[in-house]
Amino acid sequence: MFDEIHEECGVFGAYHVKDAASITYYGLHTLQHRGQEASGIASEKDGKIRVSKGKGLTIDVFTKEKLEQLGGNNAIGHVRYSTAGGQENANIQPIVSRGRRGETAIVHNGQIVNEKELRVELEDAGCIFQGTSDSEIVLHMIQMEEGTLLEKVMKTASRLVGAFSILVMSDDEIIAVRDQKGLRPLSYTKMQDGYVIGSETCAFEVLGLYSHTDVLPGQAVQFKDGIVRSFFYEENVSSNMCAMEYIYFARPDSVIENINVHNFRKETGRLLARKDDVQADLVIGVPDSSLSAAIGYAEESGIPFETGLVKNRFVGRTFIQPTQSQRDRGVRMKLSAIEQVVSGKSVVMIDDSIVRGTTSRRIVRLLKDAGAAQVHVRIASPIITSPCFYGVDTSTKEELIGARMNCDEICSYIEADSLKFMEIEELKAAADGNGLCTACFDGKYCTDLFSYAKVLEA
């Protein structure tokens, strides 16, 4: 699918570890695939919260000097894709509040669907907002509750509906909290005398940490006094991990709810091959997220796996393509077909999903221009028919080709020789019993949608 759909954020925190800001920097750098538009770190040093943030990649936002100034033993950080809440600087996280009750910083991955209702309530109570992000709503709610920070976070979390993996930091603790439906991942592990917490486990491995514990749906995990304690703020919980985390967003070296992402994707490829009888010379994957599925397909079908497409890793996300011809050239700048591999061959091209269809059509054309005799497209996910309201930027039905066309029509549109998708039941089988959110494939949302329900009626 190649840059048609974007995860909105990644979070990372370090508690009770030496040079927490630098450790957080490494964690955010490893989570950069979850958001490239802005990056920020808040650290606690001498009882004060310092924050540094800006637009751009983590390596561009932070210098050695900035990290030294941040320092600290506790820190939280964030990488973001800017659609959620808009692009204003005020929406770049961490967001910090300073008041007579002390300082609190917050980072958030996901989207709250009752945010509009909560915002009205808070504005009526006199709250003033700097930006438009739902994270600021959560921070105001925490500030308005009574009790310890843990009590305030738990009371607030129980009123939030939607997807959230949140880290909250005060002058002496960090609290990690996950929504009761378990839509977005969040894990932690021991490091030195403390802990690190992150959206994906790949961020732990870069620090040489190979085991982890998941924050469970409906759970708040408190890191304080050098130890970790966990509490449920909600008893009515269920597991609905975003299927797109496995399919596309997460790094293949991450483990989500005990399943390695690479292995999950390989299994989707195997399942696709098991029901397929296409005659082809080779199997290729659209790099990078579809390569694991392509390997699984090749193993199961016995058709050789080849590298038929090469990705240019140095094309930035901000590459400007205002006209159609520039956009066509844009895909060639991001992706090249290897003529010597595909020319004259019948090719099975594995991709992870189709969103708008325009990118798939360009890649099929790329392969045919390079001489491929046939291009059979196999998609390692079901047809996307419904928008996501849980922190992914497919917010309208109109932009989804699967909401307007059936499989045959999509096949004609992308100019493929044949096209097949996975079934939802196959996807669930790949998850090996783990609960999945599949709302973008079947329109069955696991929460009320509040004002967002109007988008579906439109």
Ligand code: SF4
């Ligand atoms: S609707 Fe789709 S993208 Fe959104 S959380 Fe569910 S599976 Fe993920």
